[in-house]
Amino acid sequence: GAVVSQHPSRVICKSGTSVKIECRSLDFQATTMFWYRQFPKKSLMLMATSNEGSKATYEQGVEKDKFLINHASLTLSTLTVTSAHPEDSSFYICSAREVSSGHLDEQFFGPGTRLTVL
């Protein structure tokens, strides 16, 4: 099956620093990757949709200058949390949709990255 990895799995940083999270599709090419945020005991909140080679589309209320998304290739998307603050602490999950039509409407999820901002 299709595998999506995320790195790092956990990160602790000081307030004011920037953190980069990588999302990779390991055995397939992804036209589109999605970034979600999950608060404790809550559902997933879609932050943005990332298409290879173009600008990300952000959901309402998500600051695009704070959450920078780069989808440089068909296998890699990155989320950079700039000038992180404690309220940015959360579980960030990416997912990827395969290019080929076999699973066009299925998304494959990464294992998530837990960010803690002190």
Add this chain to the structure above:
Amino acid sequence: GDSVTQMEGPVTLSEEAFLTINCTYTATGYPSLFWYVQYPGEGLQLLLKATKADDKGSNKGFEATYRKETTSFHLEKGSVQVSDSAVYFCALSGKGNTPLVFGKGTRLSVIA
């Protein structure tokens, strides 16, 4: 817009009990329907899916049938185990390159 409604948790069951988690949806057209499972501290894993009306998705003893007439996709398992304790998310996907729409999740705790 499209939406998914699933029963509020938490649900606590004894081992070997029967499980039902209700899920209904609102969508234009004919979406694909999914159940995802999230174990503590992990990302989401696809549990099962159905892409058209009357399809039954099944995996690991879990089943769900795509009911167009009732716009439902209820998750069932005949005999739950402690290892099934997790959060279960119902989701739908419209056509094209749209993201999944998730329900709020249902936390299941199975006790021995």
